[in-house]
Amino acid sequence: MTKSASTRFAENRLRSRTAAKAATSEAWYMRVTSIALIPLSIGFVWLILCLIGKDYAAARALLGQPIPAILMLLFLLAGIVHMKIGMQSIIEDYVHTGHLKEGALIGNLFFSILVGVACAYAVLKLSFT
């Protein structure tokens, strides 16, 4: 099957933006994380299903096991990068006023890092205590 004109246009445009390295690498990371998130999301949903009905001790024990903890950390890493880039593109599309846009972009970065660090800390604490 031959590629459509619009695809060729999009590909050329992406290649021609290699000078704008940030935009290119963000488009690339968006795609890489979405591939990673297919198996990781399925694993995440499976883990949540396993947590249903578990009391405090049982939930702690499960989350602290190596495979669930590694799965959670990978899901968090890919998910946080993915959601940060996604929200950034929403902001860039809809927020056009100088300081509001800057504030939203900074807020997005802070929120994403906060969520990532808080979850990762919790998973590591459950694993090593």
Add this chain to the structure above:
Amino acid sequence: MAGVDLYQGSAGQHRPLSPHLQIYRPLFTMMMSIAHRITGAALYGGTLLLVWYLVAAASGPSAFATAAWFLHSLIGQLILLGFTWALFHHLLGGVRHMIWDAGYGFAHPVREWLAQATLIGGLLLTAIVWGLAYFIL
């Protein structure tokens, strides 16, 4: 460029913008594109629930009990149901984007089928997971 608003021009005059959503007749594929973005934004906010659950589990029994109580409440269950659907809808929408990135699925009947498959698949996977949660596990 400091202080210059690119969308207004330095003199503040209105520049022509490309037509936005309200100009177009709503199409199914367009609605699915919007739904992809909305579910993405919802999942973004929904991560706070994950933070709450994990930090509560790491904090102690009483914090965990509060989080578990909320998640088992009607509002908690509705949020979790919405989160499950948003996750699967966005996941399948992402697969659709991968097919497009590979250069396929743009032609008229195929793009409609892909959009329908995303919608139905997302609802179906949500039903399966909640069926597992309520009736099997």
